[in-house]
Structure formats: C-alpha cells, structure tokens
Amino acid sequence: MRDWMTFAAAWMGGLMLLSLWRMWRGPTVADRVVALDVINTLVVAEMLLLAAVFGSGMLVDVAIVYALLSYVGTLYIARTLPKKGEAE
Amino acid sequence: MHTAVDILIGAALVIGLFFNTMGVLGILRFPDVYTRLHADTKATTFGSIFIGLAVVVWAIRAACAAAAAGAWVNLLLHVLVAVVVLLVTNATGGHAIARAAWLAGYRPRQAVVDALSADADAGTLDTPDEPVAEVEKLAEEPLAAVSEVEKPAEKASESEKTAETPVSEAPEAGKPAENPQMEALVAEKPAEQAGEKVPVASEVPEESKTADQLPEKAVEMAVEAEKPAVAVSAGAAGEAAAPVAAATSEAEGGPA
Numbered sequence: 001m002r003d004w005m006t007f008a009a010a011w012m013g014g015l016m017l018l019s020l021w022r023m024w025r026g027p028t029v030a031d032r033v034v035a036l037d038v039i040n041t042l043v044v045a046e047m048l049l050l051a052a053v054f055g056s057g058m059l060v061d062v063a064i065v066y067a068l069l070s071y072v073g074t075l076y077i078a079r080t081l082p083k084k085g086e087a088e
Numbered sequence: 089m090h091t092a093v094d095i096l097i098g099a100a101l102v103i104g105l106f107f108n109t110m111g112v113l114g115i116l117r118f119p120d121v122y123t124r125l126h127a128d129t130k131a132t133t134f135g136s137i138f139i140g141l142a143v144v145v146w147a148i149r150a151a152c153a154a155a156a157a158g159a160w161v162n163l164l165l166h167v168l169v170a171v172v173v174l175l176v177t178n179a180t181g182g183h184a185i186a187r188a189a190w191l192a193g194y195r196p197r198q199a200v201v202d203a204l205s206a207d208a209d210a211g212t213l214d215t216p217d218e219p220v221a222e223v224e225k226l227a228e229e230p231l232a233a234v235s236e237v238e239k240p241a242e243k244a245s246e247s248e249k250t251a252e253t254p255v256s257e258a259p260e261a262g263k264p265a266e267n268p269q270m271e272a273l274v275a276e277k278p279a280e281q282a283g284e285k286v287p288v289a290s291e292v293p294e295e296s297k298t299a300d301q302l303p304e305k306a307v308e309m310a311v312e313a314e315k316p317a318v319a320v321s322a323g324a325a326g327e328a329a330a331p332v333a334a335a336t337s338e339a340e341g342g343p344a
Contacts, residue, residue: 001094005146008101008139015112022115022124030121030189037181038115038128042108044174045136048167052143055150057159060166064173071177078184084193 002053009049016042028084033077040070093149100142107135121189122196129182133175140171 016039023035047063114127144167151160190204199205207213 001097001146004098004101005142008105008142011105012108012139015108018112018116028121028189028194030185030192030194031115031124033185034115034121034124034128037178037185038112038132041128041132041136041174041178042112044170045104045108045139048136048140048143048170051163051167052146055159055163057163057166060163060170064166064170067170067173067177071181074177074181075184078181078188081188081192 005049005053009046009053012042012046012049016046029082033074033081036077037070037074040067040074043070093145097142097145097149100138100145104135104138104142107131107138109135111135120197121194122186122199125182125186125189129178133178136174137171140167140174143167 019035019038019042023032023039026032026035044063044067047059047066051057051059051063108131111127111131114131115124118124118127144164147160147164147167151157151164187204195205196202204213
C-alpha cells in the first residue's frame with residue numbers, strides 16, 4: 001500500500017513537470033499564472049501524500065502554510081497582472 | 089478487513105490521480121486562459137480532495153493499527169484542514185485570476201456569456217481598487233486636462249465612460265501620450281529645415297573646406313553660422329554687407 005502512495009507521489013511530480021511546460025511556453029502572463037496555480041495545488045496534495053508515506057504530521061502543517069502563502073502569491077500576481085500586449 | 093480498506097485507499101488515489109492528470113492535460117491542451125482556468129480550478133481541486141481522502145483513510149487505518157494513535161489522528165485532522173484551505177483558496181484564487189485576466193484585456197475566444205463585458209457596456213462594472221486603473225488615472229490626469237481644453241464637450245462625456253470602465257482607458261490613454269511626441273516632432277522640424285540649408289551656406293568657399301574636413305560638426309557649425317547671417321541680411325537689406333550674407337540671401341530669395 002505504501003508503494004501505491006509512493007507511486008502516486010511520483011506521478012504527481014511528473015504532473016508538476018508537465019505544468020512547468022505550460023509555464024514555460026504559456027503565450028500570456030495569465031497562462032503562466034494558471035500553471036503556477038496548478039503547481040501549487042499539486043504541491044499541497046504531494047505534501048499530504050508524503051506525510052502519509054513518511055508518517056510525519058509536520059509535512060501537513062507545511063502544506064497548510066504553503067497553500068495559504070501560495071494563495072497570497074496568486075492574488076498578488078492577479079492584482080499586478082500587466083495589460084495585454086505589455087509583457088508577454 | 090485490510091483488503092477492503094486497501095481498495096478504498098486505492099480507489100481514492102486512482103480518482104485523485106485521474107482528475108489531477110485531466111487538469112494538467114487541460115492546461116496543456118485548452119486554447120484559452122479561461123478554459124485553462126476551468127481545468128485548473130475544477131479538476132485539480134477535485135483530484136486533490138481525493139488525494140486528501142486517501143491520506144485520511146490511510147491515517148485512520150494506521151491509527152487503528154498502531155500504538156501511537158494520537159499522532160495519526162493529529163495528521164488526519166490537519167489533512168482535513170489542508171483540504172478545506174485548498175478548497176477556499178483554489179476557488180477564490182481562480183476567480184481572481186479570471187477577473188484580472190479580463191481586466192488586463194484578455195477576452196474569451198468563443199464566449200456564450202461574458203458578464204463582465206455586459207457590465208462594462210452597461211457602465212456598472214465595479215472595480216473599486218484596481219491598482220493598474222489607479223496608476224493610469226494618476227498618470228492620465230494632467231494629460232486629460234490638456235485634452236479637455238482642446239475638446240471640452242467631447243472629452244467630458246468620454247471621461248465619464250472611462251472612469252467607469254478602466255479597460256477601455258487603454259486605447260484612449262495612448263492618445264494623449266502621443267501628443268508630446270507630436271509636439272517634439274513639430275519642434276524638430278525647424279531644426280531639420282535649418283539642416284537642409286546647410287549646403288546653401290557651404291557654398292561659401294571658406295566654410296566649405298571645414299565642412300569637408302569635419303562632416304560631423306559641419307552641420308552644427310553651418311547652422312550656427314547661418315543664423316547671424318540671415319539676421320544680418322534681414323537687418324542690412326540692400327547694402328550687401330558680407331559675402332556670406334549675400335550668398336544666403338540670394339539663395340533664399342530673401343529681402344535683398
């Protein structure tokens with residue numbers, strides 16, 4: 001059973017790399033922000049998985065704080081999103 | 089007993105991985121910012137909820153089996169808190185990104201319903217604290233004052249529209265910004281006209297040598313030399329004081 005969760009954690013790492021492709025290629029700034037949001041969500045889920053695998057509750061606390069801070073970061077980027085055509 | 093719990097954990101993991109994968113494929117394959125946001129906020133959040141559910145079931149089984157049950161119950165409760173935080177932040181964060189993308193000028197390609205455009209057309213778009221709009225208003229205020237002096241009746245009605253719809257300020261904000269450039273071009277034109285008169289002044293044999301030797305500074309020297317020459321020719325019209333003044337006045341067909 002532990003192997004399943006380890007496999008799921010590795011799979012989610014692959015999904016993060018795929019999201020990085022969108023962040024690299026994304027034609028607009030908003031696309032990159034969307035990719036960042038996906039990666040943040042995946043990191044939180046990955047931390048939950050690894051907390052179960054390693055049996056450490058500290059990782060879950062880290063996941064909670066990471067989710068809140070990434071939310072703040074997303075809101076900040078959304079507030080200062082440049083106009084279309086200014087920065088691609 | 090253990091096999092049933094294993095199947096439950098495995099099913100939650102498979103559902104979570106499936107929806108997370110669909111969300112990532114969505115942001116890779118969808119054509120638009122808004123459709124990618126759809127894949128992001130819906131599929132990824134749902135998949136992460138099921139990942140958290142798998143971890144919760146895992147923690148329950150570990151708490152029932154192990155001696156140190158308190159740590160696993162602590163982990164379980166914190167996982168529930170993390171899932172709730174994830175729900176709230178993903179929904180509001182996706183909403184903020186969509187609104188910011190619309191206000192930044194990105195439009196959905198094939199929108200059936202575009203409520204923000206309808207609000208903007210009706211003049212009821214509520215943007216209380218958009219920093220970009222505030223900066224543009226601050227930057228536009230002196231220029232808008234100048235434009236209102238030029239066209240008071242038309243600009244008054246347009247400024248009311250732009251105050252309510254900051255997105256439509258973007259094309260209009262470029263218009264007053266071009267005015268200093270146009271003024272600068274107009275101010276440069278006499279300098280260019282003076283530069284065109286350089287060969288006329290260089291017909292004088294003494295200055296033509298220096299113009300050939302120093303082609304870069306010749307333009308400046310010729311322009312500086314021409315100004316008093318024209319002034320002298322205008323002042324002493326008919327006397328033909330200096331050969332320089334005579335040459336320039338004849339070339340221009342001036343008062344002499």
